[in-house]
Amino acid sequence: MSTALDPELMDYDEVIEKFDPVLGLEVHVELGTETKMFCACPTAFGAAPNTHVCPVCLALPGALPAVNERAVEYAIRIGLALNCSIAPLSRFARKNYFYPDMPKNFQTSQYDEPIAFDGYLDVDVDGETVRVEIERAHMEEDTGKSTHIGGSTGRIHGAEYSLLDYNRAGVPLVEIVTKPITGTGKSAPEVARAYVTALRDLLLSLGVSDVRMDQGSLRCDANVSLMRKDATELGTRTETKNVNSLRSVERAVRYEMTRQGALLEAGGTVTQETRHFDEATGTTNAGRSKETAEDYRYFPEPDLVPVAPDAGWVEELRAELPELPWVRRGRLQSEWGFTDLEMRDLVAADGVSLVEQTVAAGAKPAEARSWWGSYLGQAANARGVSLAELPITPEQVARVSTLVSEGSLNTKLARQVVDAVLAGEGEPDAIVEVKGLAVVSDDSALQAAVDEAIAAQPAVADKIRGGKVQAVGALVGGVMKATKGQADAARVRELILATLGVDGS
Amino acid sequence: MTSSAATDLTRRTAAELAADIASGEVSAVEVTQAHLDRIAEAEPQVHAFLHVSGELARQQAEQVDRARAAGEQPASSLAGVPLGLKDIVVQQGVPATAGSKMLEGWIPPYNATVTDRLRAAGIVILGKTNLDEFAMGSSTENSAYGPTHNPWDLDRIPGGSGGGSAAALAAFEAPLTIGTDTGGSIRQPAAVTGTVGAKPTYGGVSRYGVISLASSLDQVGPCARTVLDAAMLHEVIGGHDPRDSTSIPQPVPSVVDAVRRGQRDGVAGMRIGVVRQLSGDGYQAGVLSSFRRAVDTLAAAGAEIVEVDCPHFEYGLAAYYLILPSECSSNLARYDAMRYGLRVDTSAIGEPMETAEQVMSATRGAGFGAETKRRIMLGTYALSAGYYDAYYGSALKVRTLIRRDFDAAFDAADVLISPASPVTAFALGEKADDPMAMYLNDLATIPGSLAGIPAMSVPSGLAQDTGLPVGLQIMAPALGEEKMYRVAAAFESAYIAEHGSSVPQQVPPLGTPAGPESAATQERAS
Ligand SMILES: [Zn+2]
Numbered sequence A: 001m002s003t004a005l006d007p008e009l010m011d012y013d014e015v016i017e018k019f020d021p022v023l024g025l026e027v028h029v030e031l032g033t034e035t036k037m038f039c040a041c042p043t044a045f046g047a048a049p050n051t052h053v054c055p056v057c058l059a060l061p062g063a064l065p066a067v068n069e070r071a072v073e074y075a076i077r078i079g080l081a082l083n084c085s086i087a088p089l090s091r092f093a094r095k096n097y098f099y100p101d102m103p104k105n106f107q108t109s110q111y112d113e114p115i116a117f118d119g120y121l122d123v124d125v126d127g128e129t130v131r132v133e134i135e136r137a138h139m140e141e142d143t144g145k146s147t148h149i150g151g152s153t154g155r156i157h158g159a160e161y162s163l164l165d166y167n168r169a170g171v172p173l174v175e176i177v178t179k180p181i182t183g184t185g186k187s188a189p190e191v192a193r194a195y196v197t198a199l200r201d202l203l204l205s206l207g208v209s210d211v212r213m214d215q216g217s218l219r220c221d222a223n224v225s226l227m228r229k230d231a232t233e234l235g236t237r238t239e240t241k242n243v244n245s246l247r248s249v250e251r252a253v254r255y256e257m258t259r260q261g262a263l264l265e266a267g268g269t270v271t272q273e274t275r276h277f278d279e280a281t282g283t284t285n286a287g288r289s290k291e292t293a294e295d296y297r298y299f300p301e302p303d304l305v306p307v308a309p310d311a312g313w314v315e316e317l318r319a320e321l322p323e324l325p326w327v328r329r330g331r332l333q334s335e336w337g338f339t340d341l342e343m344r345d346l347v348a349a350d351g352v353s354l355v356e357q358t359v360a361a362g363a364k365p366a367e368a369r370s371w372w373g374s375y376l377g378q379a380a381n382a383r384g385v386s387l388a389e390l391p392i393t394p395e396q397v398a399r400v401s402t403l404v405s406e407g408s409l410n411t412k413l414a415r416q417v418v419d420a421v422l423a424g425e426g427e428p429d430a431i432v433e434v435k436g437l438a439v440v441s442d443d444s445a446l447q448a449a450v451d452e453a454i455a456a457q458p459a460v461a462d463k464i465r466g467g468k469v470q471a472v473g474a475l476v477g478g479v480m481k482a483t484k485g486q487a488d489a490a491r492v493r494e495l496i497l498a499t500l501g502v503d504g505s
Numbered sequence B: 001m002t003s004s005a006a007t008d009l010t011r012r013t014a015a016e017l018a019a020d021i022a023s024g025e026v027s028a029v030e031v032t033q034a035h036l037d038r039i040a041e042a043e044p045q046v047h048a049f050l051h052v053s054g055e056l057a058r059q060q061a062e063q064v065d066r067a068r069a070a071g072e073q074p075a076s077s078l079a080g081v082p083l084g085l086k087d088i089v090v091q092q093g094v095p096a097t098a099g100s101k102m103l104e105g106w107i108p109p110y111n112a113t114v115t116d117r118l119r120a121a122g123i124v125i126l127g128k129t130n131l132d133e134f135a136m137g138s139s140t141e142n143s144a145y146g147p148t149h150n151p152w153d154l155d156r157i158p159g160g161s162g163g164g165s166a167a168a169l170a171a172f173e174a175p176l177t178i179g180t181d182t183g184g185s186i187r188q189p190a191a192v193t194g195t196v197g198a199k200p201t202y203g204g205v206s207r208y209g210v211i212s213l214a215s216s217l218d219q220v221g222p223c224a225r226t227v228l229d230a231a232m233l234h235e236v237i238g239g240h241d242p243r244d245s246t247s248i249p250q251p252v253p254s255v256v257d258a259v260r261r262g263q264r265d266g267v268a269g270m271r272i273g274v275v276r277q278l279s280g281d282g283y284q285a286g287v288l289s290s291f292r293r294a295v296d297t298l299a300a301a302g303a304e305i306v307e308v309d310c311p312h313f314e315y316g317l318a319a320y321y322l323i324l325p326s327e328c329s330s331n332l333a334r335y336d337a338m339r340y341g342l343r344v345d346t347s348a349i350g351e352p353m354e355t356a357e358q359v360m361s362a363t364r365g366a367g368f369g370a371e372t373k374r375r376i377m378l379g380t381y382a383l384s385a386g387y388y389d390a391y392y393g394s395a396l397k398v399r400t401l402i403r404r405d406f407d408a409a410f411d412a413a414d415v416l417i418s419p420a421s422p423v424t425a426f427a428l429g430e431k432a433d434d435p436m437a438m439y440l441n442d443l444a445t446i447p448g449s450l451a452g453i454p455a456m457s458v459p460s461g462l463a464q465d466t467g468l469p470v471g472l473q474i475m476a477p478a479l480g481e482e483k484m485y486r487v488a489a490a491f492e493s494a495y496i497a498e499h500g501s502s503v504p505q506q507v508p509p510l511g512t513p514a515g516p517e518s519a520a521t522q523e524r525a526s
Helices: A012-018 A069-081 A185-206 A246-265 A311-319 A325-336 A340-348 A352-360 A365-383 A394-405 A411-422 A428-435 A443-456 A458-465 A469-482 A489-500 B003-011 B014-023 B028-046 B054-069 B113-120 B163-170 B187-193 B227-237 B255-265 B285-300 B311-334 B356-367 B370-382 B389-412 B435-442 B446-451 B481-499 B516-525
Strands: A019-030 A093-096 A106-109 A116-125 A128-141 A145-149 A161-165 A172-178 A218-228 A238-243 A273-278 A283-289 B049-052 B082-086 B124-129 B176-181 B196-199 B219-224 B271-275 B304-308 B415-419 B455-462 B469-475
Touching: A012 A019, A012 A246, A019 A185, A019 A246, A069 A116, A069 A128, A069 A172, A069 A185, A069 A311, A093 B311, A106 A128, A116 A185, A128 A185, A185 A218, A185 A246, A185 A325, A218 A246, A238 A246, A238 A283, A246 A273, A246 A283, A325 A340, A325 A352, A325 A365, A340 A352, A340 A365, A352 A365, A352 A394, A365 A394, A365 A411, A394 A411, A394 A428, A411 A428, A443 A458, A443 A469, A443 A489, A458 A469, A458 A489, A469 A489, B003 B028, B014 B028, B014 B054, B014 B227, B028 B049, B028 B054, B028 B082, B028 B124, B049 B163, B054 B124, B082 B113, B082 B163, B113 B124, B113 B227, B124 B163, B163 B176, B163 B187, B163 B219, B176 B187, B176 B196, B176 B227, B187 B196, B187 B455, B187 B469, B196 B227, B196 B481, B219 B227, B227 B255, B227 B481, B255 B481, B271 B285, B271 B389, B285 B304, B285 B415, B285 B455, B285 B469, B285 B481, B304 B389, B311 B370, B311 B389, B311 B435, B311 B446, B370 B389, B389 B415, B389 B446, B415 B481, B455 B481, B469 B481
Parallel strands: A238 A273, B082 B124, B082 B176, B271 B304, B271 B415
Antiparallel strands: A019 A172, A019 A218, A093 A106, A116 A128, A128 A172, A145 A161, A218 A238, A273 A283, B049 B124, B176 B219, B196 B219, B196 B455, B415 B469, B455 B469
C-alpha cells in the first residue's frame, strides 16, 4: 500500500513541508531482578498461570509491599547511564483505577517525585548525533494479564469470559520518559527508532533487563503531534501503544505523521487519544479517548517510606557503570581499524559483539567482519533470523578463519565448512576431516596434476617459458579443476613455475 | 476443677496466669478451657467475638503444657495465656471478616506478623473479636455481624472500632486482646469499658497482615485489664518487621521495666502536661471531674503538672476525616469480587452481569455498609483532580502543624494527659444515625494519631454522673513508650491504693448495670 494514495494520509514530504513533528517517547522496561517489585515472588517468564503469586502481589487483605532494593539499584543505574540526577529522596504514589488485572485496583508507581530526572541520551542518526533529553525515569510495577476468551477480536468487548494471570503483577518496571523531541523534521521516525535502539543497547549493557521487545520486556509508547510551520504552540498529540519492535517504532511515528497531516490539512482536529499500532497493516487505530480519561487520584503511597538512596552508594554505582555501548563501539572501531561505514553496517546488523567474540577467539578483525557482515549476513537474511540466532558460534567462525589463514582452507572450502556448521554437522575441524575438505597441500599429489596440466596445454606452457608469466592462470585453473578446488592456488602457481623453470617472483 | 476455681482463673491477670502456668499450679489447657467456658457463658449477652477457635486454642494450650512437661523454658513470659485477636488481624486458617459482609467466609492463607509473634510467644488465640466494619466507627454498631454490648451496661456501646476486644476484657472472656487504633479505636473502647489500651508509636508494631484502613494512621496495640499486662503484650508484638516498610527499625522499648519503675517510683520528677484544648466544650461533666481527680492523683504521686497549649488540635478532626477517607478509599479498592470474598451474582437480582465492572459495582454496593461507603465517597472526592490540594493537601499541612504543637508541648512536659473519650459509654442506637456526633468521640484521640505518637488509655475511675468508666489518656513523644507506661503504671497503683481495687475489678455481674450510685460510693470512699 502506498501511503500517498490513501486519501486519509498525507504524502510524507508534504507533511514535512507544512509541519514540524514533535515526539515524546515513553519506554517501559521490565527489570531483570530475580524477584518482584514489592514481594519475593520470582519474575521468571513463562510459568504456569498464577504460580508466581503471594499475599502481597495478589493484594490479599492485610498484605503490605516492601521495596525490592535490587530494583532500586537497577533504576539508579539506568538513571546514571542516562545522565540523570538521582533524587536523594523519591516517593511512590498510588495511581487509582479499577481493572481486574490489577489486584489492588491501584498501581504503585512513582509520580511527581521520580528516582531519576533531567538527563539525556545522545543518539546517532545517519552519522549525526541527536541529543534526546530525558525528563525522568521512574519505578513502577507491572499488572497481571487478562486473556479474553470467546468473541472474535481477543479484546474484552464481545468476550464470553476472561482469565486472569497474576504472574506478571508486581514485576518491576522502569518507565523512561523523554522531553518533547523537536527539530528533527524529516528524520523524526528515524530518530524515534534510533533512540529506542540506543536505549535498548544501553539497558542491555547495564545488565538490568533482557530488553526483549517481542516478549514485552521493552515496550514503547510513541507520542506524536504536528505543529504548523508558523505555529507557536504544540499541536494535539496522540499516544500510540503496542509498538513491539524497533521497526514498528519508526513505522508508527511515520504513519501518525501522515495521518495527522491529512486530518489537519482537511481542517480537522487531532483527537487526544490512545491509539494502537497494528503490526500487520502498519496503521494505528483509535483506542479509548483521553477526553474521558480517568482521574487517577494520585496520592503518596502511605505503605512505603520514601526511597532515600545513600549518596555513597549512588557514587559507587556510578563508578561501576559499564562502558557505554557507543563508547565501546568507538573503541572497538579504532582497535579494529574499521571505516565508519563498515562499523555502521556492523552495528546495523547487530554484529559488534559477535565480531568482538570472534576476534577474541583468534580471528583477524577484518576476517571476522567479513564473515559476519557478508556471508553469514546473507545466511541470516535467507533464514529470516538475526545473526545471533544463527546456529554458529563466534568460536566456530574464528576456527574457520584460522584454518583459512593457515592455508588449510581456501575461501570456497571455508564456506562449505561454514554451511556444514550451519546445517548442524558439527565442529569445523571434524567437518574438514569427515568431508575431506582440506586444501591439497601434499606436493607430490599436486605435482601429478601440475604435470598433467602442462602436458594438456603445451602452447600455454611455452608462452610461460617465453616469459609471459601471467599466462600461468590458465594452468592453475586446470589444476584446481582437476583437484576439485581443494588445492591452494598460490602453491599450485609456485609448483607450475618451478616445473617450467621460470622465476615467478 | 470447680466452677468457682474457673471463675478465679478468668479474673486473674495475664502476668499471674503466665506465672501460674510456668510454675505448674495450673495448666495452659485449664486456663484456656476456663476462658472458653466464660466465652460460652457471656457471649449471648456481650457478643464480643465473631469467631471462637475452641479446638485450635486447646491445641495451642496443649503445646504449651507439653513443652513444660518436656522441661523446656516457657516460650515467653506470657506463654499459655489466652488472647482475643481483633478480627482485622489475619490468622492463617481462621476466618477473617474485618466486620464486613465483604469478607464473609474468607479464610486467610497466611499469618500477620503480629499473629506469628503471638504464637511464637506461646500465647493461645481464643478467637476473633468484633469491630466496626473495617475499623470505622466508635461503637461497633457498624459491624455487619451485630454490635458488641458493654459489660458495664449491656444496653450501652463498648466503644469502637475495637469494642469486641475491649468488651472481651471487661467481661473476663480473655485477659489479653489485640486492638488496632487509627484515630482512637484502642483508646476510646478502653476508656468506655474501664480497661487498658495502648497505641504504640506509629511503626512500633508491624501492620503486615493487619487489614488496612488508613495506612498512615493504623497501628496495632495491646489491650488488657492492667498496665503491666498491656506492657508485657506490647513487648511480644512490637519491634521491627522488614515486611512492613513503615515499621521502625529499632527494637521494642522496654515497657515492662518502665511499668515496674512506675509502680515502684511513681512519677516523681516527671513533668506532666495538661492539654488545654482537650477538655471543656464537648466533654461530659462526669468525664471532666474524673480527669481532674486523676490530675490531682498524679500530682500527689510526685509529678509536676503544667498546662500546655496545642492551638492546632481544633483542626485535627477535620484533617483526620480527609486523610482517613482518602487512604481508605484506595485501600478498600481491592474488594472487587475478583479474587476473594463476596461476589454478587447480579443476574440473580435482575441486573445485567456482562462485565467485570458490573460485578464489582454490584458486589461493592451489597458488601459494604453505609459508613464504609460514606468514607469511600468522601475519600474519592477529596483525592479528585482539582480538589486534592484543597482537601488532602490541606489536611497534610494540618497534620504537620499538629506535630509541631506536640513538639512544643513535649518541650514543656514529659508526657501529656487528657480524657481519652469525651463521654462515657452511650446507649446503643443513640448516635447510630448521626455520623458527626459519632466522629466527635475521637476528639481527644485523633491528634495523637495524626502525629504518630504513642498514646494509651488507663481507667481513671467512674464518672459521677453515669457511674460508668472514664479513661485517662497519656501521650508521649514518638518512641517515648517507656515514659507513657511509667506514668500509666504509677497512676494505676495510686488508684488501687486509693480505692482498694482497680476499675476492671469493679465491673458488675453481667446484666446488672452500673449506675451513678456506685460512683457516688467511690467518691465517698476517696
Ligand atoms: Zn508476590
